[in-house]
Amino acid sequence: MKVLAICLSNIRRMLRDRSNIFFVFVFPIAIILLIGVQFGGGVDPAVGITAEDDGDIATSITQALQTTEGIETRIFPGEEELEDAVEHGNVQVGLFLPAGMDEHASSGQIVDIGSVVRPDGFGRQLQSVVSSVIAAVMKPVGAAQFASNETGSSFETSLQVSGELSETIVATEVEVRTVGEALFPDTLGQFDLGAAQQLVLFTFLTALAGSSALILTRQLGISSRMLSTPTSVRTVITGESAGRFGVAITQGIYIIAMTWVIFSVSWGDPLGAFLTLVAFSAVGAGAGMLIGATLNNDQQASGVGVILSLGLAALGGSMLPSELFSPTMQNVAHITPHAWALDAFAELVRQDATTIDILPELGVLILYAAVLLGLAGWRLRVAITRP
């Protein structure tokens, strides 16, 4: 009972602080929303176009690009604005359609189209998509130029013929197929990936932030007063651990429930998800306790907590899915408990795994928790019984 009382007083203390309400309950959901909006929808690479006149060729190229799937087309008022957008990476490829393209084409000249391509990212790749679109638009023009040269008829007549013919000509078909099993299947919702990542990041962050509270508890003499009552050291330590754990799991359940209700995030097998959360919260509680028992300055502890929780989250795949890491970095990632928890959540959601399937991940997390809580208990016993 005493354990529960200590635990509950810790949770109450956390909830009284209004800034905690923000960081524990409001901020995570806001971040999941932001990340879902930013990355979940799949950002199409963008092509910027600026046309100096609205001749037939310029209009056709613009329309053809606008109807091409997988790229976004933006119209810019002038060359300068377009160049600026390319330089800042807002569009990857810029296309200048100069004035008089139609006149050049009809007089049999080669039409020059300017392009600015970012040397990095999707630039070169996107350019190849853009040039294949332009090639298709320019096909009847080239044929008309050839035919009027060959037959002596006017360009306009030839263009009309080649335009009609190009509708009927049997195209060489390019068929694209994909093989393999998708890393992130299409059924994965817009917010699914981010939700598990942020759940892990924030429960750990909150648990580590608890270390400052533990330091204050010691410094203000609360622990020694508890010990002066007929309460064993073991009970105090268990109660404090339960407090950190309670805070983390409260936040975890809240995030799972909210994302499920608001964003319809699927969490897979409920028991499996709950057990993963329990094991991971215990790891977080252990880490928070260890810091709180080792350091003697609450501001230092919150600094160390921020470094550890953001650093481990980044390494463990809470910010960028570890599937996208290099093989070496994937191994490094699995030093962190985050990676194991995320593996478990991923299996539950993407492979419809049950609790049995994620036993290895749960085992690793429990091992982490046992070691950290053991160490923390020992350090805390030393810290609060030291005369």
Add this chain to the structure above:
Amino acid sequence: MSAPTRIAGKDLKLRVRDRSAIIIGIVAPLSLAFIFNLVFGNAFDPDEGIGLDYGIVDLDDSEITAAFVGVLEGAQDEGLLTITPFNEAASAEAAIDEGEIDAFYLLEQGFEAEVLANGSPTILVVGDIDAPTSTQIAGSIADQFSTGIEATSLAIGTSAVIEGVSLSPEFVAGLSSDPSSAAFSYRLIDAPAQTRQLDATTYYAAGMAIFFLFFTVQFGVLGLLEEEREGTLPRLMAAPIGRFAVVSGKAILAFVLGLISMGVMVVATQILMGAQWGAPLGVVTLVLAGVCAAVGIMGLVASVSRTPEGAGNLGAIIAVVLGMLGGVFFPLGNGDDLLSNLTYLTPQAWFMRGVADLADGAAWTAALPAAGAILLFAIVTGSLALVFVRRRLST
């Protein structure tokens, strides 16, 4: 030594002994910039991000398919992609599974015959489902080649229609020029683009530096509230020094802490991680403006808070929200949408933009617009803070 500097000097000694300012101002941003760069550096780095590795299975072995292979080999010589020949589709598919190639082209037997008979020849592109971009590009290269074939036959067809004759090998042989020239009615002329965008290392160095700056200056501005709580403020006010000496002392401390943190970050990330901060004078301008804005905003927070804890908590919320919105962890928005415009309501976003404007060896003046915007934040919030503090001290 004047009173404000003496107060700032005393507090500085206190903060250094306490070590928490060092953790927040230097250790945290430096270690996180290092970790983020390690984790995201590769995903960010264009040279390592997408390599185009393709295979080709040419079962037709004809003149036209050889031309296609020639096009791909030409692109390989230009360093745009790599191309590996395979004898059969199965081995190429196995290579996809092994991650050796992203996609392969399959040209079935009889491809050329289909083209000549005006049939429906197919270039099959088989791609790795997890390499959609590479697969799409493979498809568009094939598209361009097939458009070339189509342009050629369209040129021949158009001439035949105008002449009023039917298509025959004799007609094609009698053409006075090469019909494949029809595929070259235009040229794409590449203009080199500068990149005024940051590489991953500099991005995270700048992001973490400006993010933690707001926490670092708190160690200065919260001092006033601490003096108030400890009861040392009335005693200081009773001393024969100007009324604003204490406030100036705290502001100077905040400014110095911020400068030290930013200075160490810039130099350390440049030397240890190879971050490229650009023209020194421009960086100094941005850093000075950034520190002023941080002192102004955090000073405003402190001036309206009752206790140092309250100010610390509110300050943390504001610093985290502004940092997140300012894109210190990942860029927000896609350039011109609502979200991207919202980011410019934060000095953090202007700081990142300023550092980006200095990229690629731009002159220091390139940072001036961003620095001006940041200073605007500093002036507005700083003057508000002064008004509130004046009111507070007079009661």
